Amino acid sequence: MTRIAFLDVDGTIAEHGSTIAPSTVTAIRRARANGHLVWLCTGRADGDIHPDVRAIGFDGAISNAGAYATSGDELIVEHPMPxxxxxxxxxxxxxxxxxxxxxxxxxxxxxxxxxxxxxxxxxxxxxxxxxxxxxxxxxxxxxxxxxxxxxxxxxxxxxxxxxxxxxxxxxxxxxxxxxxxxxxxxxxxxxxxxxxxxxxxxxAGVTKGSAILEVLEHLGLDRAEAIGIGDSWNDVEMFQVVGTPVAMGNAPVELQRLAGRVTTAVLDDGVHNAFAELGLL
CATH class of the missing domain: 3.30.1240.10 (Hypothetical Protein, Haloacid Dehalogenase-like Hydrolase; Chain: A; domain 2)
Structure with missing residues (x-):
């Protein structure tokens, strides 16, 4: 069964910059090779995503905390402010x-x-x-x-x-x-x-969660098969709409409680350990 994982960037893939645990790169690429989809889901502007993160390879990107999303060259979510x-x-x-x-x-x-x-x-x-x-x-x-x-x-x-x-x-x-x-x-x-x-x-109403629902509808996927991994307050709505929310070990305790499932920290193989536990590898 194909699953789709939405990954925050800062504090999840990278340690607030471009330092990325090697296991994170391996996990993302292996999950995609196994037929699963992996999307970025970040508060950053699309043009501000670090090239080292981009180079890992993803199936799409939600950016600006849900205001925009792209699949390949196609802009599929677009909600600028008036x-x-x-x-x-x-x-x-x-x-x-x-x-x-x-x-x-x-x-x-x-x-x-x-x-x-x-x-x-x-x-x-x-x-x-x-x-x-x-x-x-x-x-x-x-x-x-x-x-x-x-x-x-x-x-x-x-x-x-x-x-x-x-x-x-x-x-x-x-x-x-x-x-x-x-x-x-x-x-x-x-x-x-x-x-x-x-x-x-x-x-209000433009969040990572709202963008995930639009992406899932566009792809024809069920939210029950969606995974969301993050560590920040703009990940709350992501946790609320995916079937499997996962908080990073470096996330605030309140967010860990909200997610219910917690992996290890960003530089302690957090993404890899979550993917392994969920059967994506």
Whole structure:
């Protein structure tokens, strides 16, 4: 029986950059060789997925936390925000002095204040991760999950899928949700910051889960045969719609409880162990 697995990227396939456990590559390629389908299911923009992740080989990709999905060269899910909603989000950020990224299908665009704010944090994190990667004997570039961004002035606001913010205030996720209202889906982000808060804002109802249902309908597959593996808060809706949700060992405890099934951590053969247990290998 053909099964389909949807895999988050940061914290699931790669350790918030391009460091990938060799067993993850082996597992994905073997599962596909065995006739199963493996899809990316990431919060990143399609154009911001690291080439080393792409090189593993996948049957399709859900990106921007469900706003877009592609199968080969075909765009099968496309839900950009209306311009008025983008304007409402940017107005909120500017009113509260919050730095942010806007994501389209093709790229990520950064507000002017992000680069200087993040420079020291990036330097410290890269040094720490390089030492950890070397200690494990793994290959890969020690990077963070901060997107490779273009200037905000270049963005087409008719193509924006979601926003990612970085705030010095700890409660911005809750505050943004309350102030922006029910039209928006505001959740904690996955950029590991030393302080403050990080979050994602998309349209309510546009999630990884909604995109998975569209993909399954397009492919003529049953959700009972779908597997979803992830570690972040934008994976909640994925867990809710697939037949077999799996949380990574490095996921927050609350997400592990929500999934019910837990594998090992991202660099401890998490994807491989999940695939093996589920019979894909």
């Amino acid at each position: 311009r008025a909603d983008v304007a409402a989000i940017e107005t909120y950020f500017e009113a509260h002095g919050i730095h942010y990224f806007l994501q389209t299908h093709e790229a990520v665009f950064a507000s002017p204040g992000i680069e200087p704010m993040m420079r020291e944090y990036v330097r410290e994190r890269l040094a720490k991760r390089a030492a950890e990667i070397a200690a494990r004997g793994l290959d890969g570039e020690p990077t963070t999950s901060i997107p490779r961004a273009r200037p905000l002035a270049e963005v087409d606001r008719g193509r924006v899928a979601k926003a990612v913010f970085i705030s010095p205030v700890a409660d911005t996720v809750a505050h943004a949700g309350a102030e922006l209202g029910e039209r928006f889906h505001v959740i904690p982000g996955s950029i590991p910051l030393p302080g403050g808060s990080n979050g994602e804002i998309g349209l």
